[in-house]
Amino acid sequence: MGPEGLEALLTRSPSGLVAYSKETDTVMVETSTPKLFSLTSNTAIAEKISKAAGIPLSKLSSRQFSDGEIMINIEESVRGFDIYVIQSTSFPVNDNLWELLIMIDACKRASANSVNVILPYFGYARQDRIAQQREPITAKLVANMLVKAGAYRILTLDLHAVQVQGFFDIPVDNLFTVPLFAERYIKMGLKGTDVVVVSPKNSGIKRARSLAEYLDAPIAIIDYAQDDSHREEGYIIGEVAGKKAILIDDILNTGKTFAEAAKIVERNGASEIYAVASHGLFAGGATEILEAAPIKEILVTDSVATKEKVSSNVSYITASELIGNAITRIHNHKPLSPLFTYTSQNEE
Secondary structure, eight states, rough: HHHHHHHHHHHHOOOSEEEEETTTTTEEEOOOOOOEESSOOOHHHHHHHHHHHHHOOEEEEEEEEEEEEEEEEESSSSOOOEEEEOOOOOOSHHHHHHHHHHHHHHHHTTTTTTTEESSSOTTTTHHHHHTTOOOHHHHHHHHHHHHHHHHOEEEEOOEEEEEEGGGOOOOOEEEHHHHHHHHHHTTOOSSSSSSEEESSGGGGGGHHHHHHHHHHHHEEEEESOOOOOGOSSSSEOOTTTTTTTEEEEEEESSSHHHHHHHHHHHHTOOOEEEEEEEEEEESSHHHHHHTTSOOOSEEEEEESOSSSOOOOEEEHHHHHHHHHHHHHEHHHHOOGGGGGGGGGGGGG
């Protein structure tokens, strides 16, 4: 093959890289640069992730027919590329899940080398076990659907239960938000023995302990005389009187858990009350509930895009740099362990 032929291939190559073998007179087109796509659930964080990872968002169109069927058209070649698709499966959960499944199928049929799914929020993860008779395990069902559709790898943020990773037969990387929150609170001066980290239910002790270790603070737990879903007769295990209390949970849904916990903490003498959650869904009248709660600030990540108005005491912290860094590390075959503590997030 002459120089003219190689020049023509360079022009046509999506990444501009080719490898030529004199022995076989063949050319391999290199597609080492990944392609990043955003579906419709959370375009704001996708744009931030794109900037953090240094990968421009590729073009696609997604629309619904009048009967609700979803149609996706990928507007550029993905043949031979490693594809990263960003989609939070939050409200409307089923529409966003199906859009993701259809996008994976479209990429596979267009001969993508791999389809890596970025789930800032993984819907259906809370149904991870049979709590009562004849209940489904939808976390496992969704895992099966993603794998069957053709997902090669999953990157997600703060799974409801880390055991959900085991529902997949493909690699799953679960990033943690606690280091992000710890960095924020340390900068605010919320650390030491005058702070207490409170788990608003006994199932969240591990998460509360993790944040408390960063802040060099003790922990407390709110327990209930009855099933904690009824939020009746709550009482505190631990000391909160005269302390600045930080309530921590993974998902803020209706806000009832935080609101009731804040009342209990206030009754027990906390001087200030903060709340933090990985994912802010703000469903079912959460705004009104949280506005009335004695919480100074509620901190959540931008993993979920909410169209509804949120309460005035809500603040956002972006997880885009964490996710963007993880995408870069995955694609370059580097370890993700430096991302698990906030002091190391910027290390190479």
